Amino acid sequence: MSGSKAVEPWIRHSANPKLDRIMVTPEGVALNVTIAAAGARAGALLLDLVIIQLISILVALLCQALAVLFVMGGAAFSDSDGPMGLITIVYFITNFLLLNGYFIFFELGHKSATWGKRAVGIRVASRDGSRLTAEAIIARNIVRTVELFLPLSFLGSVEAGGSLVDLTAWAGLLWVLMFMLFPLFNRDRLRGGDVIAGTWVIQNVKKNLGDIVAPSAATTAPDGVAPTARYQFSDADLSVYGEYELQTLENVLRSDQDDALEKVATSICQKIGWEPGSGDERIFLEAYYTALRARLERSMRFGRRRKDKFSAEE
Amino acid sequence: MSSEQALNAAVLRSDRFRLEREADWIRLEDIVTKMEKGKARRLSDDDVLALPTLYRTLLSSLSIARENSLDAGLIDYLEGLALRSYFMVYGTQSSFGRWLSSFFGGGWSRAVRAIQFDIWVALLVMIAGAVIGYILVAGDSDWFYALVPGNFMDARVPGASEEALRGTLFGAQDEGGLAVFSAFLFSNNAQVALLAFALGFAFAIPSILLLIHNMALLGAMLWVFAQRGLTVDFVGWLSIHGTTELFAILLAGAAGIHVGRSIAFPGVKSHLKAASDAGKRAALVMAGVIVMLICAGLLEGFGRQLINNTAARFGVGGGMLLLWLVYFIGFGRERRGPDA
Numbered sequence: 001m002s003g004s005k006a007v008e009p010w011i012r013h014s015a016n017p018k019l020d021r022i023m024v025t026p027e028g029v030a031l032n033v034t035i036a037a038a039g040a041r042a043g044a045l046l047l048d049l050v051i052i053q054l055i056s057i058l059v060a061l062l063c064q065a066l067a068v069l070f071v072m073g074g075a076a077f078s079d080s081d082g083p084m085g086l087i088t089i090v091y092f093i094t095n096f097l098l099l100n101g102y103f104i105f106f107e108l109g110h111k112s113a114t115w116g117k118r119a120v121g122i123r124v125a126s127r128d129g130s131r132l133t134a135e136a137i138i139a140r141n142i143v144r145t146v147e148l149f150l151p152l153s154f155l156g157s158v159e160a161g162g163s164l165v166d167l168t169a170w171a172g173l174l175w176v177l178m179f180m181l182f183p184l185f186n187r188d189r190l191r192g193g194d195v196i197a198g199t200w201v202i203q204n205v206k207k208n209l210g211d212i213v214a215p216s217a218a219t220t221a222p223d224g225v226a227p228t229a230r231y232q233f234s235d236a237d238l239s240v241y242g243e244y245e246l247q248t249l250e251n252v253l254r255s256d257q258d259d260a261l262e263k264v265a266t267s268i269c270q271k272i273g274w275e276p277g278s279g280d281e282r283i284f285l286e287a288y289y290t291a292l293r294a295r296l297e298r299s300m301r302f303g304r305r306r307k308d309k310f311s312a313e314e
Numbered sequence: 315m316s317s318e319q320a321l322n323a324a325v326l327r328s329d330r331f332r333l334e335r336e337a338d339w340i341r342l343e344d345i346v347t348k349m350e351k352g353k354a355r356r357l358s359d360d361d362v363l364a365l366p367t368l369y370r371t372l373l374s375s376l377s378i379a380r381e382n383s384l385d386a387g388l389i390d391y392l393e394g395l396a397l398r399s400y401f402m403v404y405g406t407q408s409s410f411g412r413w414l415s416s417f418f419g420g421g422w423s424r425a426v427r428a429i430q431f432d433i434w435v436a437l438l439v440m441i442a443g444a445v446i447g448y449i450l451v452a453g454d455s456d457w458f459y460a461l462v463p464g465n466f467m468d469a470r471v472p473g474a475s476e477e478a479l480r481g482t483l484f485g486a487q488d489e490g491g492l493a494v495f496s497a498f499l500f501s502n503n504a505q506v507a508l509l510a511f512a513l514g515f516a517f518a519i520p521s522i523l524l525l526i527h528n529m530a531l532l533g534a535m536l537w538v539f540a541q542r543g544l545t546v547d548f549v550g551w552l553s554i555h556g557t558t559e560l561f562a563i564l565l566a567g568a569a570g571i572h573v574g575r576s577i578a579f580p581g582v583k584s585h586l587k588a589a590s591d592a593g594k595r596a597a598l599v600m601a602g603v604i605v606m607l608i609c610a611g612l613l614e615g616f617g618r619q620l621i622n623n624t625a626a627r628f629g630v631g632g633g634m635l636l637l638w639l640v641y642f643i644g645f646g647r648e649r650r651g652p653d654a
Contacts, residue, residue, distance in 0.1 A: 010380040010389065026404065029373045031397050096504065110349050110405055123401070127590070131404045134413050136590070139597030145505070146512035196573060197597070198590025205394035209339065210387040212329055247386045254387060290325055293384050297328055301382060 009243075009305060018187070021202075023129045034203040035189050036122035041201060042180075047116030052102055056095060063091045099149060103141040108134060113204075121204045127188070128198065140193035147179040147192050213250050213293075214286035228287035237272040238295045244308035246296060249289050253282075261285060328383035335375055339395060342368040346399045369399045417601065420646020425598035426565065427642065429572045436525060436568040440560070443526035447533025461527075461534045476542040503559060503607050507566035511573070511600050518574025525567040550624035553631030554617050559610035561638055562603045569596035569603070606638070 012032040014020055019035040067087055106114040112132060113123040124140070126132040183189045188200050216227050252264050261281040268288060269276040277284070296306065345361050345368070348354065376392040383389065426433070450457040506528070513520035532552075539548035573592045580588030613634070621627055 012393075025373065025396075025400050027370060027373050029377055029396070031400065032393055033397065100504075100508070110352060110354065110402065112401065112405065125401070126404075127586075132401075133594060135594040135597045138601055139593040142508055142597060142600055143512045145508045150509060195586060195589050196593030198587070198594065205397055207391045207394035209336065209343070209391045212332070213385060213387065243384055246384055250386055293328070294326055296384055297326065297382065300384065 009307075019189075021188070023125070025129050033125070034205075036120075036201040036203050038183055038189055040120045040122055040203075041183060041189065041191075044114070044116035044120045044122060047119055048102070048114050051115055052098055055102075056098055059091065059094050059098070063087050100141070100145070103144065104137055107137045107141070112137075117201070122201050123204055124199050125202050126198060127194075127200045132199065136197040136199050140197035140199050143191075143193035143196050148176070150175075210254055213253050214290045216283055216286050227283050228290065231284055231287040231291075233272075233288065233291045235295075237274075238292050240271050240309060241292055242306040242308040242311055243296060246289070246292055249285065249292070253285060253289060256282075328379070328385060328388075331378065331382065332385070332388055335371075338368055338371055339375070339392070342372055342399055343395055346395070346402050349402050350398070365399070366403055369396075369403045372396055372399060417598070421598055422602040423642050423645040424647075425595050426602070428595050429568055429599060432568040432572040432575065433564065435571055436522075436564050439522050439525050439567070440529045440564060443529030444533035444536070446526065447530030447535075448537045449533075450530070451534040451537040458534050458538065461530050476544065479539055479542050479544055480547070503562075503610065504604055507563055507603050507607060508600070510563065510566040511570045511596060511603075514570025514573040514596070516574065517578045518571040521567050521570030521574060525563070528563065547624050550627040550631070554621065554627040555610045555614035555631070557631045557635040558606055558613060558638065561635065562606035562610060565599050565606070566603045569599045572596050609634070 010032075011022065012020055012034075014034055016037070019037060021033050021035055022030045023033045024030050067084060070084065070087075103114055106117075107124050111118060111123060112125065117123060124132065124137070126136065179192055183191045188194075190200060194200055214228075219227065249264065252260050258281075262278075265281040265284055266276045268274075268285070299306070341361075341364070345357060345365055348357055372392065373396055376389070376396050379385075379389050379392055447461055451461070506524075510521050510524050513524060536545070536548060539545060573589065573596050576588040576592035577585060583591070613630070617630055621630065
């Protein structure tokens with residue numbers, strides 16, 4: 001990997017360049033990743049809390065239903081060594097596991113994401129590109145106790161009434177805010193747990209393998225010639241554009257919309273001084289695309305790249 | 315048109331490059347998609363074996379494509395697939411059982427040994443806390459009410475009679491609901507331990523304060539019982555689960571101190587790197603702390619109420635302590651392995 005990173009042409013520049021990062025795999029290949037935006041993180045957390053709350057309510061209802069069944073079956077309600085005791089234990093343990101285990105369990109899976117994170121399309125990853133270990137997942141989620149559950153329980157106990165009501169409430173609120181806003185004050189959007197565990201949260205990517213951009217260059221018409229062979233471009237015709245224009249043309253060809261094809265064909269014809277024909281835009285554009293790409297790729301192999309039409313040819 | 319023909323007909327070298335390799339990419343994408351959907355078990359052995367190779371081939375394809383192809387869509391696809399398969403190849407160890415066995419088989423004890431220094435610090439802090447509690451209450455018994463939260467103060471207050479105190483130690487307490495009690499104690503103690511660790515984030519100071527406060531409570535209680543000559547019985551009553559529970563809290567505090575210390579004094583590493591290294595080590599210790607607290611909860615819920623004489627209590631408590639020490643000091647040592 002030579003040269004400064006800023007000039008490597010494969011580095012992605014997405015809509016929010018502040019969130020673009022490079023992650024180097026253990027094999028030494030650098031990959032583009034995008035940090036999950038703070039909004040996505042908050043949304044995922046909210047979803048997870050709602051899910052946890054729902055499960056918790058479900059468990060409570062189940063326990064109550066069981067208790068009612070046992071009482072009707074003749075068990076003493078206050079006998080905590082009987083089935084009632086068992087139900088209470090199940091309730092305690094389930095709640096503990098739910099609060100502390102939910103995040104760990106799902107983030108240990110192949111998707112490294114809780115249901116909330118999956119829904120917004122983000123996942124946990126190791127910051128330095130190494131393997132994401134179970135220890136890291138445990139660490140980042142234990143810290144959640146201090147970040148979220150502890151102050152929330154402060155607030156909860158305040159609601160129940162107490163002497164230090166106002167003070168405790170404000171302290172709890174301040175605490176939550178401090179940790180909640182922490183991700184906004186560092187560039188990698190790390191929360192406290194991410195700092196401790198060496199993780200970050202990034203966006204999932206899912207791209208499909210598109211077709212060959214200009215397939216007709218490789219097909220042959222009944223008369224044995226490629227349909228694109230009708231168009232032959234001189235070197236001067238092709239030297240007007242760079243990689244940026246090539247990719248714009250690629251997008252137009254991939255989206256395959258007639259009016260866009262027509263517009264682009266017209267403007268290319270104007271640029272190179274051809275007479276725009278009509279009805280054959282797609283074939284024309286594919287021919288031009290193929291020729292332009294062949295030319296740019298050839299010089300690329302010799303280490304000469306041309307960013308766009310404004311940059312000079314070397 | 316067959317793929318062979320397509321290959322020969324392709325005008326662009328970079329398209330030929332793609333057509334030669336896309337079968338492998340599509341196979342890899344298929345494997346990765348299945349794994350992401352949690353259907354890894356349905357993969358054939360061939361596919362599982364091929365995954366690392368396909369992944370490395372893909373990475374090299376990506377590197378070549380970046381230098382040779384101007385097909386932006388293709389590079390995007392390769393980039394995305396490389397990231398997805400990277401997560402599968404370097405994902406978390408999927409088998410929970412395997413992680414568990416490596417954890418008990420030495421990972422835990424090694425992690426505990428790695429934070430040795432912090433354990434000594436935490437131990438010192440805890441002893442200091444207990445001594446402070448004792449001295450404060452000895453000097454002015456009103457301190458007791460400041461240190462001990464209301465729900466602990468039943469009969470155990472300064473000036474209580476010997477009978478009353480002895481009653482709390484050996485009394486025929488209602489033996490019903492021991493299991494419920496231990497479950498409650500466990501989730502309560504576990505939250506405290508998690509807190510002691512997680513507070514280490516703020517340069518370990520809150521962890522230390524928490525340890526001092528908890529131990530001062532103990533010291534104050536000890537004074538109350540010492541006044542009536544019940545020191546040995548009280549320690550016995552405490553030791554049956556206390557050796558395990560206090561050890562767990564010691565480790566949790568030490569883990570917190572370890573993280574806080576690494577953030578404050580990262581040495582040659584960057585702050586973030588030091589924090590995450592320490593955090594992962596401490597997390598292993600913490601997973602073990604939870605296990606210890608489950609044991610402590612059971613001992614406290616059942617053992618303490620069922621075993622009603624001091625000698626037997628010392629026996630159980632001492633035995634547990636010995637067990638933990640042997641495990642932490644002796645277990646999972648690598649033969650001349652790097653221990654740093």
